[in-house]
Amino acid sequence: MAHCDRIWRNARLATFAPDRPGIGEVDNGIVAAKDGLIVYAGPAGDAPALDAADIVDCGGRWITPGLIDCHTHLVHGGDRAHEFELRLAGASYEEIARAGGGIVSTMRATRAATEAELVAAALPRLDALIAEGVTTVEIKSGYGLALDHEIKQLRAGRRLGRERPVTVATTFLGAHALPPEYADDADAYIQTVADEMIPAIAAEGLADAVDAFCEGIGFSPAQVDRIFSAARAHGLPVKLHAEQLSNLHGAALAASFGALSADHLEFLDMDGIAAMARAGTTAVLLPGAYYFVRETKLPPVEALRAARVPIALATDCNPGTSPLTSPLLVMNMAATLFRLTVPECLAGMTREAARALGMLDRAGTLEAGKRCDLAIWDVERLAELVYRMGFNPLHARIWSGR
Numbered sequence: 239m240a241h242c243d244r245i246w247r248n249a250r251l252a253t254f255a256p257d258r259p260g261i262g263e264v265d266n267g268i269v270a271a272k273d274g275l276i277v278y279a280g281p282a283g284d285a286p287a288l289d290a291a292d293i294v295d296c297g298g299r300w301i302t303p304g305l306i307d308c309h310t311h312l313v314h315g316g317d318r319a320h321e322f323e324l325r326l327a328g329a330s331y332e333e334i335a336r337a338g339g340g341i342v343s344t345m346r347a348t349r350a351a352t353e354a355e356l357v358a359a360a361l362p363r364l365d366a367l368i369a370e371g372v373t374t375v376e377i378k379s380g381y382g383l384a385l386d387h388e389i390k391q392l393r394a395g396r397r398l399g400r401e402r403p404v405t406v407a408t409t410f411l412g413a414h415a416l417p418p419e420y421a422d423d424a425d426a427y428i429q430t431v432a433d434e435m436i437p438a439i440a441a442e443g444l445a446d447a448v449d450a451f452c453e454g455i456g457f458s459p460a461q462v463d464r465i466f467s468a469a470r471a472h473g474l475p476v477k478l479h480a481e482q483l484s485n486l487h488g489a490a491l492a493a494s495f496g497a498l499s500a501d502h503l504e505f506l507d508m509d510g511i512a513a514m515a516r517a518g519t520t521a522v523l524l525p526g527a528y529y530f531v532r533e534t535k536l537p538p539v540e541a542l543r544a545a546r547v548p549i550a551l552a553t554d555c556n557p558g559t560s561p562l563t564s565p566l567l568v569m570n571m572a573a574t575l576f577r578l579t580v581p582e583c584l585a586g587m588t589r590e591a592a593r594a595l596g597m598l599d600r601a602g603t604l605e606a607g608k609r610c611d612l613a614i615w616d617v618e619r620l621a622e623l624v625y626r627m628g629f630n631p632l633h634a635r636i637w638s639g640r
């Protein structure tokens with residue numbers, strides 16, 4: 239008889255385990271946890287003899303892995319509601335950015351905030367994600383655009399993981415936009431990011447990955463290459479905002495560095511897809527940004543499927559293009575706008591999101607040895623999680639077995 243801390247019984251499991259077809263459905267299943275890890279997840283009838291300190295009857299409810307939001311800019315100062323009104327009056331995202339608005343206006347608000355103020359401003363956004371079953375969240379910097387302020391953002395991100403029962407992965411995104419002090423010398427800024435910021439942030443262990451914005455209003459492939467070479471030199475994995483507004487072949491560049499993910503991808507082409515497939519780079523689709531900027535170019539979902547490129551989903555929660563803190567709405571948008579299937583949407587916010595963070599060995603599926611992160615749902619069919627808009631059927635959220 240093996241001892242465990244808690245068993246969740248009388249449940250329908252969506253394990254997303256690779257050795258089970260589709261969503262890895264188990265009709266009458268149990269999940270057993272010890273010291274925050276899953277020791278068994280599967281049919282009750284196949285379970286080993288277990289002696290649990292606590293048994294929870296789930297009343298036939300569905301259990302999925304805890305949701306994972308693998309792409310957010312959760313930590314930032316201020317908001318961009320005024321720019322939203324400018325866009326309603328016809329200004330484009332690029333026009334606002336080139337006029338000194340956009341990311342740089344959030345930079346000013348972020349630089350003016352203390353670390354504690356950034357944490358306080360992000361907590362309601364994090365609580366909204368947690369309320370819908372998120373147990374892991376990725377948080378980028380990229381609004382400081384100077385070493386001390388980028389460090390401040392990353393420390394705030396780490397602190398959020400201590401303030402709430404949630405796992406935080408931080409990503410350095412110094413190459414997000416050109417700060418005013420480098421207005422006429424992007425290459426000089428890139429050199430500062432590569433030669434000063436990445437070494438300092440790596441030395442302090444503040445970032446789990448490095449990201450960049452490869453775009454006409456962001457940075458060129460050559461500049462991204464410089465950033466990624468510095469990340470690799472300091473042992474940090476990379477991911478990339480790629481092909482969001484145009485095709486600069488950023489996804490192929492990211493894949494050449496073995497990137498964890500390439501994100502957005504509305505303008506991704508077949509060469510980029512092939513490169514991602516070869517490299518095992520996950521596609522992270524961000525329907526909230528597509529919807530909010532009223533993009534019309536759809537990401538090539540059918541070609542990604544055909545090339546067996548893993549597809550993850552995320553909120554891209556940020557004040558400019560995706561002020562969104564609902565993973566449930568992300569799944570509805572991915573199905574409604576991008577035509578992903580229900581299983582693809584659910585996998586996109588669990589197993590594939592874990593893959594995009596390089597965490598699939600410890601999260602994202604209901605398998606022994608992984609963190610016991612669960613979301614328990616009051617739905618008859620799991621499709622209701624994707625079908626409904628603005629309705630939250632979460633019954634309970636478990637993080638690390640608690």
Ligand SMILES: O=C(O)CC[C@@H]1NC(=O)NC1=O
Pocket residue numbers: 340341344414451456479482527556557558559560
């Ligand atoms: O507008 C912002 O504040 C960030 C937008 C966000 N960053 C990026 O590289 N692409 C995006 O959609």
Ligand SMILES: [Fe+3]
Pocket residue numbers: 309310311479554556
């Ligand atoms: Fe983003």
